[in-house]
Amino acid sequence: xxxxxxxDIAEMSGVGKSTISRYFNGGYVKEATxxxxxxxxxxxxxxxxxxxxxxxxxxxxxxxxxxxxxxxxTGRVITSIDRYLREQGYETLIKSSDHQIALExxxxxxxxxxxxxxxxxxxxxxxxxxxxxxxxxxxxxVVMAQEFDAGISVVDDDYQAGFEMGKYVGKSHPEHxxxxxxxxxxxxxxxxxxxxxxxxxxxxGVSDIRLFSxxxxxxxxxxxxxxxxxxxxxxxxxCATDRLAFGAYHTLAQxxxxxxxxxSVAGFGGYDESELLxxxxxxxxxxxxxxxxxxxxxxxxLIRNEPVPVKQVIGFQLIPGKSVK
Amino acid sequence: xxxxxxxDIAEMSGVGKSTISRYFNGGYVKEATxxxxxxxxxxxxxxxxxxxxxxxxxxxxxxxxxxxxxxxxTGRVITSIDRYLREQGYETLIKSSDHQIALExxxxxxxxxxxxxxxxxxxxxxxxxxxxxxxxxxxxxVVMAQEFDAGISVVDDDYQAGFEMGKYVGKSHPEHxxxxxxxxxxxxxxxxxxxxxxxxxxxxGVSDIRLFSxxxxxxxxxxxxxxxxxxxxxxxxxCATDRLAFGAYHTLAQxxxxxxxxxSVAGFGGYDESELLxxxxxxxxxxxxxxxxxxxxxxxxLIRNEPVPVKQVIGFQLIPGKSVK
Numbered sequence: 001x002x003x004x005x006x007x008d009i010a011e012m013s014g015v016g017k018s019t020i021s022r023y024f025n026g027g028y029v030k031e032a033t034x035x036x037x038x039x040x041x042x043x044x045x046x047x048x049x050x051x052x053x054x055x056x057x058x059x060x061x062x063x064x065x066x067x068x069x070x071x072x073x074t075g076r077v078i079t080s081i082d083r084y085l086r087e088q089g090y091e092t093l094i095k096s097s098d099h100q101i102a103l104e105x106x107x108x109x110x111x112x113x114x115x116x117x118x119x120x121x122x123x124x125x126x127x128x129x130x131x132x133x134x135x136x137x138x139x140x141x142v143v144m145a146q147e148f149d150a151g152i153s154v155v156d157d158d159y160q161a162g163f164e165m166g167k168y169v170g171k172s173h174p175e176h177x178x179x180x181x182x183x184x185x186x187x188x189x190x191x192x193x194x195x196x197x198x199x200x201x202x203x204x205g206v207s208d209i210r211l212f213s214x215x216x217x218x219x220x221x222x223x224x225x226x227x228x229x230x231x232x233x234x235x236x237x238x239c240a241t242d243r244l245a246f247g248a249y250h251t252l253a254q255x256x257x258x259x260x261x262x263x264s265v266a267g268f269g270g271y272d273e274s275e276l277l278x279x280x281x282x283x284x285x286x287x288x289x290x291x292x293x294x295x296x297x298x299x300x301x302l303i304r305n306e307p308v309p310v311k312q313v314i315g316f317q318l319i320p321g322k323s324v325k
Numbered sequence: 326x327x328x329x330x331x332x333d334i335a336e337m338s339g340v341g342k343s344t345i346s347r348y349f350n351g352g353y354v355k356e357a358t359x360x361x362x363x364x365x366x367x368x369x370x371x372x373x374x375x376x377x378x379x380x381x382x383x384x385x386x387x388x389x390x391x392x393x394x395x396x397x398x399t400g401r402v403i404t405s406i407d408r409y410l411r412e413q414g415y416e417t418l419i420k421s422s423d424h425q426i427a428l429e430x431x432x433x434x435x436x437x438x439x440x441x442x443x444x445x446x447x448x449x450x451x452x453x454x455x456x457x458x459x460x461x462x463x464x465x466x467v468v469m470a471q472e473f474d475a476g477i478s479v480v481d482d483d484y485q486a487g488f489e490m491g492k493y494v495g496k497s498h499p500e501h502x503x504x505x506x507x508x509x510x511x512x513x514x515x516x517x518x519x520x521x522x523x524x525x526x527x528x529x530g531v532s533d534i535r536l537f538s539x540x541x542x543x544x545x546x547x548x549x550x551x552x553x554x555x556x557x558x559x560x561x562x563x564c565a566t567d568r569l570a571f572g573a574y575h576t577l578a579q580x581x582x583x584x585x586x587x588x589s590v591a592g593f594g595g596y597d598e599s600e601l602l603x604x605x606x607x608x609x610x611x612x613x614x615x616x617x618x619x620x621x622x623x624x625x626x627l628i629r630n631e632p633v634p635v636k637q638v639i640g641f642q643l644i645p646g647k648s649v650k
Contacts, residue, residue: 017414018413018414019414021385021414021415022411022414028411060346068404069394069400069403069404069407069419070400070401070404071400072397075394075395075396075400076395078394078421079393079394079395079421079423082394082421082423083423086347086353086423086428088343089342089343089344089346089347090346091435093418094394094419096403096404096407098404098407098408098411103411110416218597243597246597246598246601249601250600250601271598272543272568272571273571273596273598273601273602275575276571276574276575276598276602277598277601277602277603278602278603
C-alpha cells in the first residue's frame, strides 16, 4: 500500500500544504475545505505520523481555551489557572480563539486530539457545535464564564451583578439611559448581564433605556457612545465592560459632556486604571482570580473522579467611584 | 529488570509524587532536590514513558516563553505571534514564567525536551544559565525584548526611547527629577532604558536625578512615588512603564500635588487608558505587534535555514500627552 505524504493529501484535496498543516494543527480552515480534506484522508487512510501527538492524559497537561490573549480579565484568569496548576504539578497548554467562534471550535477539537487531561473552556459563545463537541468529548471539560446547562461550569454572577449596577445607577433616577453592550452571541455579557441591568433600572422606575451593541474594543466603546449621543438625549451610560466605559469617556470629552453632571457612566471590570480616571469610574469587579483557581481545582477533581458541583458562581464587588450622579 | 514507576522514583528520592511530576513537567523544584531526583533516575534508568512527548519538530509547534500572562504589552506581543503563526499553519505553546527566573529556565528546558520546532523567549533576565541553555539548545531560539549578543534577538530600542523621553522631559529644565524603575535584573528596562533617560536628561543640563526601583505592579508605582516624595523635592517623575506612572498619579493625588504644575509625569507603554488620565499621560509606545510578528517570522526563517539578521530593532513613537510641563 502506498504511503501517502502530506503533499499527496494537499494535491488530492486541491489545496496547499499549509492548509493541510492548519487542518491538523487546529488552525482555521473553511468548512467546505475541511470536509474535502476529511474525505481525502478517509479515502487513503492517511495518518499524520510525523505529527504532534501528546500522550497527554497521563502527562498532567490541561488545555485552556481563551477568547483572546489581549484582555485584562483573561490575563487575570489564566494567570490564576497557570499558577494553581503549576503548584499541583500540572502544566497548561493555552490556546487563543482570537474572538472567532470557528477557531474556538478548532481549538477544542485540537485539544481533544492531543488527548490532554482536561479542558478549561472560556467560551465566546456556546453553540450547538460546542454542545456536541463537549458531549462527545472523551476528556472532561469545565466551561468558564458562560452558563452551560449540559455540563460543568464556573461562572460570574452576571445577572445579579447587572441588577446591582442597574439599581445603583437607577437610584438617581436618570431620565435617559443607554446600555453600551456586546452582541448577543456572548450570552453571559451580551444577554444575562444586560438583563440584570435592565431589571435593576426598572426596579427603580427607570423606563427610557436604549440599547447599543458592538465588540470589546476601546474603539467600539467610542463608536457606541457617539451613536448613543447622536440618537437622542442621554443622562446615563452603563457599559458592559470598563474598556467600553473608557471609550465612552473619550467620546463624552469630545462632545463636551461632563461626567457625572451631564452624563453618569458605569462599567464592569474594576481595572486598576478605572480609579485613575477623572472622575473615578463607578465599576464592578468580579473575582477573576477565584474564577481561574476554582475552575482549575474543578478540572483536577473531574480527572480524579471526585465529586464536583455542576455550577459554581463567583462573587463580585461594586466599586462606587465618582462617575454616577 | 524491574520496571520502575513514578511512585518508586518518588520514594527513592525521598519526595512526593507531585514533586516528581513537577520535575518532569518543568515546574519548580529546588536545585538540591532536582539533583537528587536526577541521580535516582540515572541509577535506575527510569524513563517516564507515560509522559507527554511531542514529536514536535515536524509538527509545526513553536514554544513561546513570556514573563507574565498579566501584562498589556505581553498581551499585544503574544496576540501578534499567535495570529501570525496560525496563518502560517503553525501552533503556539505558551509558557508563563510568572516573573520567576528559575521558572523561566525550567520553561526553556521543558520546551527543549518537548522538541518543539523553535522557541521565542521573552526573558525576564539573561543569566549565564540562559546563555548555556541557549548555546546547547538543539532547537533555534529567538530572544525577544532583551539584548542577546550570543544569538538572535528582536528588541525594542530602549536606549534611544529612553533618550528621547529624557530629552522631552529635560527641555522644561525640571530641577529635581526622579526615575521610578525596575530592578537591574531586567537589563532592557532596568538598565538600558534608564541609561537612555539619564543621558537624555543630562543632554539638557539636568543633573539632580534620584533613582528608585521596584517591580512592575501598580502598587510598586505607588510605593516608589511615595518614597520619592518623602526623600526630597520632586518636580518630574519619569516612570519605566505606564503602569508605574498610574501608581505615581495615584500617590501624587494623595499628596495633593498637581500634574504637571507641581510635578511632571511620564511613562513608557502607550496604553489606551493613558490618554484618558487627567491630564493625559505623556508616554512612549513601542510597536509591540511588530515585535511579535517579526520574532515569529524570524523563528520560521531559522527553522527553514533561511538567513536572518542577528538583531532587529523595533520602532517607537513618543506620545506628548499633557502631563509634562
